[in-house]
Amino acid sequence: MQYSPPIISCLTERLVVLKEVWYLVGESNEITKSEIVSFLTDKQEIVLFRNSENEVIAFDAHCSHLGANLKSGRLSTEGIICPLHQICFQSNGKSKPSPFGQYEQKKFKTKERFGSVFVYIGEEPEPVFPDFSLIPENKQMFETFRTQKVMATQDAILVNAFDPYHLEFVHKRKLMGSPTLHWDKKNRILEFLYTSQVIGYKLSDCIMKWISKNQIQVRIRSFNGHLFAIESDLGKVKSQLLLSLNPFPTYTLVSGILVQKKTFPVFNFLRMKLAGFLFRRFLLADLKPLEGMKLQMDHLKQDSYFRVIADCLESMKKE
Ligand code: FES
Ligand SMILES: [Fe+2]
Incomplete structure (x- = not known):
């Protein structure tokens, strides 16, 4: 791949990427037997x-x-009761007998x-759900990022996540060797692998340099353009982040789960705080340049590297 100034810049076409999506709703303990939680997507x-039975x-x-709207209904041991005519919908979606007849609620x-809890919106078959390989499952601990409203469209965020050119300008990271990009069209997984070193001098840069001995291996995978699995290998320290995008026409709600390796309670707390700080610094750097961006698809397609991403975006377009 040749390096040149970034060519993603401005204008026109906006893709709608909305098919078959697992959305992150919130932490498991936020969904209870006593309260109805409402979750909104663009559609x-x-x-x-x-x-x-404790099922969500x-x-x-x-x-x-x-x-x-059932959000102002109430819960009973038999299901959820509509606030208007009191029809009770059971866990299988079917209503209990009512004077108005039998109804079925879409489930x-x-x-x-x-x-955390995820909900799937889309047709079958459902897309592959992200997994992580850096930290063994029995050693994982989690922290959820509160939902952030980002004034950038989903396609701009997706292209940015796989853009090797901006790493130096925005994140002060220099690539070591050539990054690789792989588009698994069948499973709609776009994968980006690169190794970088820190060239910045901010506090977060210095910490990263010190922890990683200045060699950071990163693997980013987008699952259908909505869930992103980001794995950073800093040698002794490994981090995993799952980001979930909930796109709207002019902005995107971004939430995430940080996964770290469990050790001792005091270290766990500090490790999570430090990893949260570093990831936040990294992600915050992206927000300003992406704000209000409208992706220029023609230019994207003209570049041999970005063409793969354009292909990926187009295959996820709403039909
Ligand atoms: S609108 Fe829900 S029971 Fe009538
Ligand atoms: Fe970035």
Whole structure:
């Protein structure tokens, strides 16, 4: 790959990337048997709760009878009760017998991983769910990032995550060797691998330099353009971050889960705080240049490296 000034810049076309998505809703302990949680995407509103078997249930927020919003309903041991005509929807989505007849509420698949709840919106078959390889599962500890509203579109964020050119300008990281980009079209996984060294002098740069002996191996994978698995190998210290994008036309809600290796309680706390600080510094650096960006697809397609990303974006376009 040849290095030249970044060519992503401005203008026009905006892609809508909305098919088949696992969304991060929140921490597992936020979904309880006593409270209805509402979750909103650009196209779908969902309500979530736990049933008496402790399973997370996710329904279309709008009652299949006349459309009242179930978020202001209530929970019973039998299911969720609509606030308007009191129809009770059981965990399987079917209503209990009611004077208005039998109804069925649209149900969404849920998953509990990394101490958090995910909901799946889309057709079957569902896409591959991210895994991590750097930290063994029995040694993982998690911390959830609160949802942030980022004034950038999803496609701009996706291209940025795989853009090797901006690393030097925005993050003060110099590439060591050639990065590799691989697009698994069948599973819609875009993978980016690179090794970098720190060339900046801010506090976070100095810490990174010191921890990593100035050699940072990074693996970024995008799963269908919505979930990002980011793995950083700093030698003795390894970090994993799962980012979830919830895109809207002019902004994106970004939330994430930081995964670190468990050791001793005091170290765990410090390690999590330090990793959170470093990841935040890194991600915050991206926000300003991405704000208000409109992706120039023509230029993206003209570059041999970015063409792979353009291909990936197009295959995720809403049909
Ligand atoms: S609108 Fe929900 S029961 Fe009538
Ligand atoms: Fe970046």
